[in-house]
Amino acid sequence: MKLAVMRHAYRGQRAQTAGTGAAIGVVLAAGTAYLGYLNPDWLAAGLAVWMLGWMLGPVFMGGGDETLRPEYFALLGLSPRKLATGLLAASFVGVAPLVSLGALAGLLVAGVRLGVVNALVAVPAMALQLGVFVLLSKIAVAVVGVALRSRAGAVAAGVVNGVILSSLGQIWVFMVAFGVTGTPAAVWWAPSAWGLRAVRGEWTFLLALAALVLVLLALWALLLGRRAGRPRVSGRGRRPITAGTAAGAVVAKELRTWSRDLVRNHQLAFALAYGVWFAASPLILGWNGMLPYAGPIFIVMAAGMASNLYGTDGTALWLTVMTPGATDVRGRQLAWVTTQGAIAIVITVVCTSITGGPWPLVLALLAALLGGAAGLVPLVSVYALVPGTDPHRRSGNPLRTSEDEGGLTGLAYLMLALVLVTGAPAGIVAYWLGWPGVVVGLATGALCYWYFGRLAARRLTSHGDELLDTMRTGRKTGRKVEFAHLSKARKNVAGLGFGLGAIPLFPQGVVALLFLADGKADASWFLATYLPAPWNYAVAIGFVLLGLTMYGSALWAVRKRPEADRITA
Structure with a gap:
C-alpha cells in the first residue's frame, strides 16, 4: 500500500x-x-x-x-x-x-x-x-x-x-x-x-x-x-458575537480564532519564543546588541506563520466568498495587528529599555514591519494560497494543516523575505538619520497596510471562486507560474535566486550591518565584520544589493511574458 x-x-x-x-x-x-x-x-x-x-x-x-x-x-x-x-x-x-x-x-x-x-x-x-x-x-x-x-x-x-x-x-x-x-x-x-x-x-x-x-x-x-481520542469540548456557554458592522464581525471572529484555535495558539507562541530567544541568546556571551530587535524579529516570524491565513480556513472559505462586501480582508488585518502588534510593542519597549536604545532604529523597524506584515499576510495568502486541510480532517498532529508541506515552507520563506523588504527603507533612514526614520516607518507601514490590503480584497473578490476550487480540489487554477515551460537558463536563474538569495541578503548583509552598527568585530562567519572601515560597510551593503538582485532576477525569470501567453493560447 x-x-x-x-x-x-x-x-x-x-x-x-x-x-x-x-x-x-x-x-x-x-x-x-x-x-x-x-x-x-x-x-x-x-x-x-x-x-x-x-x-x-x-x-x-x-x-x-x-x-x-x-x-x-x-x-x-x-x-x-x-x-x-x-x-x-x-x-x-x-x-x-x-x-x-x-x-x-x-x-x-x-x-x-x-x-x-x-x-x-x-x-x-x-x-x-x-x-x-x-x-x-x-x-x-x-x-x-x-x-x-x-x-x-x-x-x-x-x-x-x-x-x-x-x-x-x-x-x-x-x-x-x-x-x-x-x-x-x-x-x-x-x-x-x-x-x-x-x-x-x-x-x-x-x-x-x-x-x-x-x-x-x-x-x-x-x-x-x-x-484516537477527541479533544474535550467545553460545555460552557459562549458569548455571541454582537458586532454592529460586517467588519466588526470579522474582527470578532478572528480574535476568537486567535485565542481558541490550537494551531494559531501554537503559531503565536512559536513566533514569540523564537523572537525573544533569538535576540536574547547572545546575552550568554555578554552582548546585548540584539535584544532590542526581539519585537521586530517576532513580527517577521509571526507573519511567516500566518502566510497561509486563508488556506487554514479549509473549505469554510466559501462563507467568505459568498458574502460580498463583508470587508473580510480589512477585518483580518485589524485583528492581526491587534493580536500581534500589542505583543510586539510590549517586547520592543521592555527589551530596548534594558539596553537603552537604539530607539529610533527599533521604533522605525517596528512601525514599518508591523504595517508591512499586516498588509502582506492577506495578500500572499490569496495570491499564493496553499490548499489546506479542513480542521476536522487533520491528522494526529494538528500542526499538519496541509498535505503540501513544501508549498507551506516555501510560502513561509517568501513571507519572511517580503516582510523584511518592507522594513528596509525605514531601517536605512533611521540608521543614518535617526528619528526621521520613525516617520518613514509609520508612512511605509500605513501605505503597505492600506495598499496591500486593497490588492488582497480585489483578488478575493475577483478570484474567490478559483480560490475555493483550489481549496476544495487541491489543484490550483487560473494564472500561475509554469516552471515547466521556462527555458533552462530561466530555470537556473529562478532556482539560484529563490534558493540562495537569502544568504547574501540576510546573514551576510542585514545581520552584518547590525553587528557593525553595534561595534561587533570578528563575528563568526559574517565577512564584513572582518574588514576594516569603510570597506566593512561597503561589503555588507553590497551583499544586501546582491541578495535583492538575486530575488529580482528570479522574479524576472518566472514572469509571464506576453509572447509566451500567445504561444500557449
Whole structure:
C-alpha cells in the first residue's frame, strides 16, 4: 500500500522536490559514512545530528511522513501494538529511511576497520539504529499531537519549538560560549552512538538497542491509542458575537480564532519564543546588541506563520466568498495587528529599555514591519494560497494543516523575505538619520497596510471562486507560474535566486550591518565584520544589493511574458 501511494503521489513538482531533497541527503549520508573511516568521535557526533533531525524535522515540517495514517485502519479492529508494528514496517519504505541507512553505513565502515566480527555486528546494529531513529520520529510527532489537544499544550509546544529553532539559528553563540574542542562525552551515551559502541566491542549495547526498539514501539502503540481520542469540548456557554458592522464581525471572529484555535495558539507562541530567544541568546556571551530587535524579529516570524491565513480556513472559505462586501480582508488585518502588534510593542519597549536604545532604529523597524506584515499576510495568502486541510480532517498532529508541506515552507520563506523588504527603507533612514526614520516607518507601514490590503480584497473578490476550487480540489487554477515551460537558463536563474538569495541578503548583509552598527568585530562567519572601515560597510551593503538582485532576477525569470501567453493560447 505504501509503495502504491508513493508511486502515484510523487509526480510533477512534488517529485522534483523529493528528488532534490534525496540528492542532498545522499551527499550528507556519504559524508557521514566517511566519518567512520576518519574518526569514530566525529561519526558519533554525526549520528547524533541525524537522530536530532529525525526527531525535530517532522515536528517542524508538520507531521513528517503520514502516507499511511492510523485512521485508515480503524475499521480493521487491530490492537494498538499490531497497528504500530505494521506502520513501523511500512515506515522503512521511503526515501528518508534509505538515505539514513546510507549514513549508518558508517558503522559498517568502522567495523571493517576493526575486524570481521565487528563488521558482522555492524549489520544488525545498522538495522536497530535505523529503527530507533524512525521510532523516535514517530513518538515525537505523537507527543506533539497529544500535547496540542489543549491550549496549554499548544502554547508549551510552540515555546519549545521556538527555542529549539532559534537556538539552531544562533548556534554560533553556543559554539563560542562552550567551545568546540572535541566530541562531548554525552554524545557517546546518546542512543545514536549505541550501535557504534557495539561495533567497537561493547556488545551489550547491541542488546540495549534491541530493548530500546521494543520500549519505543510499546510507547508509540500507547500514543496511537491516545490519538484516537477527541479533544474535550467545553460545555460552557459562549458569548455571541454582537458586532454592529460586517467588519466588526470579522474582527470578532478572528480574535476568537486567535485565542481558541490550537494551531494559531501554537503559531503565536512559536513566533514569540523564537523572537525573544533569538535576540536574547547572545546575552550568554555578554552582548546585548540584539535584544532590542526581539519585537521586530517576532513580527517577521509571526507573519511567516500566518502566510497561509486563508488556506487554514479549509473549505469554510466559501462563507467568505459568498458574502460580498463583508470587508473580510480589512477585518483580518485589524485583528492581526491587534493580536500581534500589542505583543510586539510590549517586547520592543521592555527589551530596548534594558539596553537603552537604539530607539529610533527599533521604533522605525517596528512601525514599518508591523504595517508591512499586516498588509502582506492577506495578500500572499490569496495570491499564493496553499490548499489546506479542513480542521476536522487533520491528522494526529494538528500542526499538519496541509498535505503540501513544501508549498507551506516555501510560502513561509517568501513571507519572511517580503516582510523584511518592507522594513528596509525605514531601517536605512533611521540608521543614518535617526528619528526621521520613525516617520518613514509609520508612512511605509500605513501605505503597505492600506495598499496591500486593497490588492488582497480585489483578488478575493475577483478570484474567490478559483480560490475555493483550489481549496476544495487541491489543484490550483487560473494564472500561475509554469516552471515547466521556462527555458533552462530561466530555470537556473529562478532556482539560484529563490534558493540562495537569502544568504547574501540576510546573514551576510542585514545581520552584518547590525553587528557593525553595534561595534561587533570578528563575528563568526559574517565577512564584513572582518574588514576594516569603510570597506566593512561597503561589503555588507553590497551583499544586501546582491541578495535583492538575486530575488529580482528570479522574479524576472518566472514572469509571464506576453509572447509566451500567445504561444500557449
